[in-house]
Amino acid sequence: MRSRLGAFYVAVLMLLLVLPLVVVGGVSLNGGQNLRFPPQDASFRWYGELFRAADWTGPLRNSLVIAAVAALIAVAVALPLALHAWGRGGALSRVLYTLGVAPFMLPPVITALGFLVFWVALGMYGQMAATILSHGIFLVTLPLVTTSLGLQGIDPALLEAARTMGATRGQVLRTVVLPLALPYIISGYAFAFVLSLNEYIIAYMVAGFTVETLPIKIFNSLRYGYSPIMGVVSVLFVGLAILVYGAIGIFGNLPRLLGAEQVREG
Amino acid sequence: MHDLSLRGLTKRFGSVAAVDDLTLDIPGGKFICLLGPSGCGKTTLLRLVAGLEEPTAGRILVGGQDQTDTPTHRRNFGMVFQSLALFPHLSVGDNVAYPLAIRGTPRAQRRARAEELLALVQLPGMADRRVHQLSGGQRQRVAIARGLAIDPRLFLLDEPLSALDANLREHMQIELRQLQTRLGVTTVVVTHDQKEALTMADVVIVMDQGRVQQMGAPMEVYRNPANAFVAGFIGTSNLLPGRLLDTSTLDISGQRLALGPGDRVKCPPGPAILSVRPEDVRFGPDGLPAHVTFIRDLGESVQIILDHAGQEVTALFSPRERPEVAIGHAVTLTFAPGGCVVLAP
Amino acid sequence: MSGRDAATPTWLGLIPGVVLAALFLVPFGIMLAVSVALRDPSGSGFYTWGFELQSYARVFTFFVGRILFVSMTIAAGAAVISVALALPFTVILAQMSRRAQTVILVILLSVLSLSEVIIGFSVSTLLSQTAGVGNLLALLRITEQPRAYTPSLFALMTGLCYLTFPYSVLVLYPPVARLDPELVEASRTMGASPLRTFFGVTVPLLRAPILGALILVFVFALGSYLLPQVLGRPEHWTLSVHITDQAVYQSNLPFAAAMAVVLLLAALALVGLALLVARERRAA
Numbered sequence: 001m002r003s004r005l006g007a008f009y010v011a012v013l014m015l016l017l018v019l020p021l022v023v024v025g026g027v028s029l030n031g032g033q034n035l036r037f038p039p040q041d042a043s044f045r046w047y048g049e050l051f052r053a054a055d056w057t058g059p060l061r062n063s064l065v066i067a068a069v070a071a072l073i074a075v076a077v078a079l080p081l082a083l084h085a086w087g088r089g090g091a092l093s094r095v096l097y098t099l100g101v102a103p104f105m106l107p108p109v110i111t112a113l114g115f116l117v118f119w120v121a122l123g124m125y126g127q128m129a130a131t132i133l134s135h136g137i138f139l140v141t142l143p144l145v146t147t148s149l150g151l152q153g154i155d156p157a158l159l160e161a162a163r164t165m166g167a168t169r170g171q172v173l174r175t176v177v178l179p180l181a182l183p184y185i186i187s188g189y190a191f192a193f194v195l196s197l198n199e200y201i202i203a204y205m206v207a208g209f210t211v212e213t214l215p216i217k218i219f220n221s222l223r224y225g226y227s228p229i230m231g232v233v234s235v236l237f238v239g240l241a242i243l244v245y246g247a248i249g250i251f252g253n254l255p256r257l258l259g260a261e262q263v264r265e266g
Numbered sequence: 267m268h269d270l271s272l273r274g275l276t277k278r279f280g281s282v283a284a285v286d287d288l289t290l291d292i293p294g295g296k297f298i299c300l301l302g303p304s305g306c307g308k309t310t311l312l313r314l315v316a317g318l319e320e321p322t323a324g325r326i327l328v329g330g331q332d333q334t335d336t337p338t339h340r341r342n343f344g345m346v347f348q349s350l351a352l353f354p355h356l357s358v359g360d361n362v363a364y365p366l367a368i369r370g371t372p373r374a375q376r377r378a379r380a381e382e383l384l385a386l387v388q389l390p391g392m393a394d395r396r397v398h399q400l401s402g403g404q405r406q407r408v409a410i411a412r413g414l415a416i417d418p419r420l421f422l423l424d425e426p427l428s429a430l431d432a433n434l435r436e437h438m439q440i441e442l443r444q445l446q447t448r449l450g451v452t453t454v455v456v457t458h459d460q461k462e463a464l465t466m467a468d469v470v471i472v473m474d475q476g477r478v479q480q481m482g483a484p485m486e487v488y489r490n491p492a493n494a495f496v497a498g499f500i501g502t503s504n505l506l507p508g509r510l511l512d513t514s515t516l517d518i519s520g521q522r523l524a525l526g527p528g529d530r531v532k533c534p535p536g537p538a539i540l541s542v543r544p545e546d547v548r549f550g551p552d553g554l555p556a557h558v559t560f561i562r563d564l565g566e567s568v569q570i571i572l573d574h575a576g577q578e579v580t581a582l583f584s585p586r587e588r589p590e591v592a593i594g595h596a597v598t599l600t601f602a603p604g605g606c607v608v609l610a611p
Numbered sequence: 612m613s614g615r616d617a618a619t620p621t622w623l624g625l626i627p628g629v630v631l632a633a634l635f636l637v638p639f640g641i642m643l644a645v646s647v648a649l650r651d652p653s654g655s656g657f658y659t660w661g662f663e664l665q666s667y668a669r670v671f672t673f674f675v676g677r678i679l680f681v682s683m684t685i686a687a688g689a690a691v692i693s694v695a696l697a698l699p700f701t702v703i704l705a706q707m708s709r710r711a712q713t714v715i716l717v718i719l720l721s722v723l724s725l726s727e728v729i730i731g732f733s734v735s736t737l738l739s740q741t742a743g744v745g746n747l748l749a750l751l752r753i754t755e756q757p758r759a760y761t762p763s764l765f766a767l768m769t770g771l772c773y774l775t776f777p778y779s780v781l782v783l784y785p786p787v788a789r790l791d792p793e794l795v796e797a798s799r800t801m802g803a804s805p806l807r808t809f810f811g812v813t814v815p816l817l818r819a820p821i822l823g824a825l826i827l828v829f830v831f832a833l834g835s836y837l838l839p840q841v842l843g844r845p846e847h848w849t850l851s852v853h854i855t856d857q858a859v860y861q862s863n864l865p866f867a868a869a870m871a872v873v874l875l876l877a878a879l880a881l882v883g884l885a886l887l888v889a890r891e892r893r894a895a
Contacts, residue, residue, distance in 0.1 A: 013696065017776070077627045086618070106879070113868060117645045155351065162353075166342065166368045169620065249716065258716060259784055
């Protein structure tokens with residue numbers, strides 16, 4: 001299928017994929033309070049407005065705090081789990097691994113409802129901490145998968161070599177395993193950060209009325225009054241995602257991270 | 267200079283004994299090659315000595331101290347792995363200094379020692395390079411330097427040269443041997459390459475099926491193999507089945523062959539195998555009838571393949587001594603005095 | 612691993628074990644308890660603890676049955692379209708240079724991680740009266756007046772395919788990338804055209820991963836919550852929407868929980884099936 005037809009097919013689909021984003025980008029440039037495309041009186045006015053308008057800066061701050069801390073929690077849970085599964089194997093670590101991957105495989109509304117009743121029972125419903133912890137658990141899958149991939153790529157002879165040179169188990173972990181897995185751990189953090197930023201339903205069910213995040217704010221705006229700021233946020237989110245994944249692509253091996261074993265160089 | 271002693275060392279994987287009740291004494295300061303075909307247990311034996319595998323039974327003693335229950339990281343050995351196992355996230359210098367860093371040696375001292383070791387393996391000034399910038403031979407040297415960083419009690423190498431191409435490998439064999447002679451560290455190298463073993467070793471240990479088949483000086487093992495396996499595995503041997511009639515007469519497919527004083531007989535009368543090196547096969551007026559099936563001119567030597575009663579026999583001549591024969595010619599084979607070893611089948 | 616001891620200490624597994632049990636299993640347990648709890652008729656609180664199967668009885672009514680049928684049909688449609696589009700896409704992608712693959716994967720990942728809200732907003736803008744397609748068609752004088760194409764089933768399917776296409780590619784990517792290229796080359800040397808090779812060699816080799824991808828994409832589409840509200844009409848609302856609606860707006864947590872439990876069991880069964888398919892392929 002390495003034909004011109006094939007390349008054309010890929011190009012058309014990529015174009016269709018990018019098209020709505022282009023339209024939204026255009027919409028964000030409207031000068032007035034309307035959503036026209038092509039934009040009228042093009043200006044970057046609403047880009048400044050996002051950081052000024054009080055009803056948008058709150059959600060912006062909420063989203064960033066939640067994403068930063070939740071991704072950290074996800075990594076803190078995923079790292080020991082990945083290490084355990086990799087270093088020991090066995091039934092227990094398989095069960096734990098499945099638990100770690102499960103939140104992501106199921107329709108998120110189920111997880112969201114589970115968290116809702118959980119936080120209601122604990123009396124933490126509506127608090128930002130509840131959103132953060134929920135996101136942290138929900139997103140464990142991403143750093144778990146990337147870190148496990150990184151660990152699987154480590155030549156076992158490196159660990160044995162370190163042992164023969166006098167390193168204790170802890171020293172081997174610290175001086176060999178963690179440095180080699182670090183790029184994968186960082187990738188996992190980045191994935192979790194971006195997805196937390198974009199996550200809607202869990203944030204909404206756990207604390208939607210008190211802790212507004214950007215996706216919740218956009219959805220509310222879709223119902224109660226459109227504004228080009230929605231386009232601005234979309235553009236920023238797309239930009240951030242491209243930045244993060246682009247960085248992983250440049251400094252890491254994205255095809256391998258996503259499951260390809262060998263890729264032609266070039 | 268630490269001796270290595272094994273007492274009844276055994277390692278089983280399920281019902282298979284990879285190392286089967288080995289008892290050995292290896293003198294300190296020597297260069298030892300563990301030689302055998304793949305799957306003979308030589309790598310398992312090395313890993314047992316390193317503490318990377320736990321023995322099913324038996325003891326390991328180094329310098330008289332029992333090491334069997336000492337964990338790997340407290341044995342103070344140096345080891346070079348088949349894959350070299352250089353750390354990709356560390357510079358060349360940090361790789362070499364890793365064992366020192368683990369032992370808490372101050373940075374400046376570590377740095378100096380790394381430079382010294384890199385100079386020793388002819389890589390001076392390479393400390394700041396990354397591992398992936400080095401050639402295969404250079405990586406080999408870094409791995410050797412790293413293994414020697416702490417003046418190890420034992421220096422263990424697992425097929426260390428197998429990744430190199432033929433020329434470089436021969437060069438590194440000589441270099442490794444010279445380095446060991448200079449440092450005097452007791453060194454154990456695992457290899458499946460008998461030429462490599464003959465080049466480097468003070469003592470060759472030939473293993474098969476988890477057992478030691480023969481242990482001795484390289485030329486001793488070559489000239490005087492203990493059994494048919496060793497004769498076949500070390501160098502090329504012609505192995506001809508026959509019958510030993512008495513201590514000095516052999517019957518090979520109906521032809522009587524008188525053994526000389528230099529020939530060795532290692533089995534009682536009865537069925538036997540005659541082992542003769544190709545360089546000891548000669549054409550003479552009186553001997554085993556054969557005909558030429560193929561001639562290989564190898565430049566430095568000429569190999570003539572012969573057929574004696576359905577058995578393939580190889581003879582090796584220097585180009586100056588090349589006999590005037592062609593494919594299909596009938597000849598009679600004799601054996602150089604002292605070239606015959608009669609082994610149990 | 613070393614034959615002597617494991618690379619990690621035992622206690623290391625405790626941290627994630629305890630955290631996941633407390634924050635993932637316990638919530639599901641509570642949800643299960645809520646699904647059989649008694650609904651407080653006064654409407655002041657949500658529910659009181661107890662045991663009744665009232666909520667489950669409601670789940671298996673014609674009303675919920677219809678919702679489930681609509682959800683599944685819409686999700687299945689989106690899964691089939693997405694995977695059908697994604698398969699040739701992924702096969703071509705896997706043959707590209709690493710640089711080109713990386714660029715396309717970055718874009719796919721970026722779209723995949725976009726909030727459903729933003730995708731809904733983008734597609735609805737694209738299909739709206741004032742921007743995008745409606746405008747374009749009017750500009751080209753194909754239609755008299757710019758018109759909106761949303762909300763409609765078409766808009767919803769477009770949005771769902773947009774949502775699931777990158778996911779389909781990423782699910783198909785590992786097995787496609789690991790396919791031995793020599794099999795395809797062998798087919799080509801024996802005279803098969805690229806198209807014939809694709810249908811005669813590539814697709815049969817990937818039968819199990821394609822089936823697995825269909826199931827996973829189906830479950831993924833089933834979880835879609837915002838698109839049906841933004842792009843579809845109320846009759847297109849999926850079970851996810853109704854669960855949220857019951858939980859948040861109707862304050863009927865037991866009924867929401869019962870629906871969620873049924874959805875959970877269905878999803879678990881399907882994911883299990885997908886994993887089974889994947890394992891059988893590895894064994895073969």
